[in-house]
Amino acid sequence: MALPARWSQKLEASDPADEVMELQMGPSHPASHGTIKFNLKVDGERIADCDVEVGYLHRGFEKMCEQGTWTQCFPYTDRLNYASSCINNAGFAIAVERLLEVEAPERCQHIRVIMSEIARIADHLTCLGMAAGELGAQSVMFYMLEAREMLYDLIEVATGARLTVTWCRVGGVSRDLPADFGQRLKTAFTHLDAILLDCDKLLTRNRVFIDRMAGIGMMSAEDAISYGLSGPLLRAAGVAYDVRKASPYLVYDRFEFEVPTGERGDNYDRFEVRMREMYEARKIAEQAMAQIPDGPIALEDHRITLPPKDRVYNSIEGLMNHFKLIMEGIKVPAGEVYQAVEGANGELGFYVVSDGSGRPYRVRVRPPCFLGMGALGQMLKGHMIADIIATFGMINMIGGECDR
Amino acid sequence: MLIEKLNARFGPDILAAESARGEETIVVSRDRAMEILGALHSEPDFAFNFLSDLTAVDWPERTPRFEVIYHLRSLTKGHCLRVKVGVDGTDPWAHSVAGIWKAADWLERECFDMFGIRFEGHPDLRRILMYDSFQGYPLRKDYPYQRRQPIVEEVDPITHPRRPSR
Numbered sequence: 150m151a152l153p154a155r156w157s158q159k160l161e162a163s164d165p166a167d168e169v170m171e172l173q174m175g176p177s178h179p180a181s182h183g184t185i186k187f188n189l190k191v192d193g194e195r196i197a198d199c200d201v202e203v204g205y206l207h208r209g210f211e212k213m214c215e216q217g218t219w220t221q222c223f224p225y226t227d228r229l230n231y232a233s234s235c236i237n238n239a240g241f242a243i244a245v246e247r248l249l250e251v252e253a254p255e256r257c258q259h260i261r262v263i264m265s266e267i268a269r270i271a272d273h274l275t276c277l278g279m280a281a282g283e284l285g286a287q288s289v290m291f292y293m294l295e296a297r298e299m300l301y302d303l304i305e306v307a308t309g310a311r312l313t314v315t316w317c318r319v320g321g322v323s324r325d326l327p328a329d330f331g332q333r334l335k336t337a338f339t340h341l342d343a344i345l346l347d348c349d350k351l352l353t354r355n356r357v358f359i360d361r362m363a364g365i366g367m368m369s370a371e372d373a374i375s376y377g378l379s380g381p382l383l384r385a386a387g388v389a390y391d392v393r394k395a396s397p398y399l400v401y402d403r404f405e406f407e408v409p410t411g412e413r414g415d416n417y418d419r420f421e422v423r424m425r426e427m428y429e430a431r432k433i434a435e436q437a438m439a440q441i442p443d444g445p446i447a448l449e450d451h452r453i454t455l456p457p458k459d460r461v462y463n464s465i466e467g468l469m470n471h472f473k474l475i476m477e478g479i480k481v482p483a484g485e486v487y488q489a490v491e492g493a494n495g496e497l498g499f500y501v502v503s504d505g506s507g508r509p510y511r512v513r514v515r516p517p518c519f520l521g522m523g524a525l526g527q528m529l530k531g532h533m534i535a536d537i538i539a540t541f542g543m544i545n546m547i548g549g550e551c552d553r
Numbered sequence: 554m555l556i557e558k559l560n561a562r563f564g565p566d567i568l569a570a571e572s573a574r575g576e577e578t579i580v581v582s583r584d585r586a587m588e589i590l591g592a593l594h595s596e597p598d599f600a601f602n603f604l605s606d607l608t609a610v611d612w613p614e615r616t617p618r619f620e621v622i623y624h625l626r627s628l629t630k631g632h633c634l635r636v637k638v639g640v641d642g643t644d645p646w647a648h649s650v651a652g653i654w655k656a657a658d659w660l661e662r663e664c665f666d667m668f669g670i671r672f673e674g675h676p677d678l679r680r681i682l683m684y685d686s687f688q689g690y691p692l693r694k695d696y697p698y699q700r701r702q703p704i705v706e707e708v709d710p711i712t713h714p715r716r717p718s719r
Contacts, residue, residue, distance in 0.1 A: 204681060247575075372655070374603055377656025388628060515606040523658060
């Protein structure tokens with residue numbers, strides 16, 4: 150086989166002192182947990198410019214949602230931020246319910262809050278655990294994964310799946326919490342506390358960890374707002390914007406919780422905000438569990454939710470009802486709604502447009518980490534190549550959500 | 554209430570205003586869009602400092618065919634607004650707001666990628682989720698979701714270096 154011609158080309162000599170080298174990092178770099186490419190211009194080890202390339206995991210989420218019925222979108226939403234799919238499920242369900250101008254029953258809303266907060270803790274554990282692991286704190290990573298396993302077990306008993314739950318429906322949720330869920334929650338949270346305490350001891354005042362995180366990837370509050378950052382990234386910069394407080398949905402306005410903020414907007418603040426948010430999420434889940442009322446878990450309006458199985462199998466009306474809902478979908482009146490929920494990474498917005506048929510006309514997701522990635526190039530300028538890993542880890546880019 | 558304020562401030566520039574399902578929407582023309590969005594961002598009465606989302610919807614039967622949709626939020630005042638700008642289908646373009654909100658940089662690139670709407674004045678308008686040689690604009694209604702794309706030809710990165718970033 151002939152060698153490529155360029156191998157025999159002579160390289161021109163240049164002065165290494167003022168040379169800016171182009172370096173492509175990714176798309177499958179072992180230290181970046183996600184398929185993403187950084188087109189770097191480096192001056193030695195310093196980053197002069199960073200162009201971030203995303204889109205490697207694009208599956209056409211928005212296009213595919215237009216092909217099926219409203220209910221058939223739920224499996225797609227699971228695969229947005231797959232570390233906290235309960236939140237995505239709930240967000241999409243609320244958006245469609247607002248289009249229908251209905252509200253899910255109280256018990257269902259409490260269940261959604263509990264599951265969203267469990268998912269949020271699981272997401273933060275993934276983010277921090279992986280980021281710590283990438284910086285060399287392997288034991289923290291395994292501790293956090295252990296804690297996350299317990300939360301996934303909770304999600305599993307409540308929804309039947311660990312990751313891709315597809316558990317919300319328009320107008321309700323698909324199954325009630327098991328009878329012993331309160332007890333399970335308590336046990337899991339007790340273990341979680343112990344693990345978080347260990348991780349806190351291992352990281353928060355760890356010299357190496359602080360040196361890698363503090364002062365890196367800084368972004369001022371003004372810039373962060375302009376770049377559309379939200380969630381822990383924005384709160385680390387000192388802006389106390391949380392969708393659960395700013396425009397409450399579900400029953401979040403009934404619970405007491407704080408919105409932790411940072412001061413400098415660097416990676417260390419992002420770490421700390423996430424760490425403190427886990428305790429707040431825990432508080433919300435416990436309050437919701439204590440206040441959860443009895444009652445139905447889904448609307449009993451059979452233009453929206455499926456009739457019970459015994460009616461489907463034993464009566465012609467039930468069968469027809471079921472058939473129409475499955476084949477034609479829920480008839481959502483024409484209109485549009487933008488529903489934002491506080492995802493684990495920030496403002497997760499669903500902009501849904503209906504033309505009155507049984508299918509979505511347009512489903513748009515505002516992915517929080519997409520905007521975070523948009524600001525990454527700016528955050529990295531002037532830092533070292535090794536700082537990419539820490540900063541990227543703190544943005545918590547989830548390919549499924551960023552690229553959709 | 555917000556709509557009354559907007560009507561008082563911009564008058565006939567607001568082509569239509571609607572308040573439905575707790576959300577307020579205004580429609581403005583493309584020519585005046587830049588000025589109005591700039592004012593919404595900087596005037597203390599509105600102070601929409603946060604661009605939540607920027608996207609488009611394709612309505613092939615309507616004129617204008619595309620709607621470019623801005624979801625604005627004010628983190629200081631706590632109100633939200635949806636601004637719609639109609640964009641003609643034959644040569645779709647809109648003004649870039651990347652100079653007002655930096656978030657618009659990537660959001661407009663995505664909108665261009667998916668709908669083929671050019672954003673005039675954007676610093677670096679190129680595809681973002683799709684690859685450069687992708688043909689067509691996938692979120693347009695006339696793009697069938699099963700369409701196959703030609704295989705990307707392999708190129709030698711030395712003789713054909715990739716397009717430099719900005």
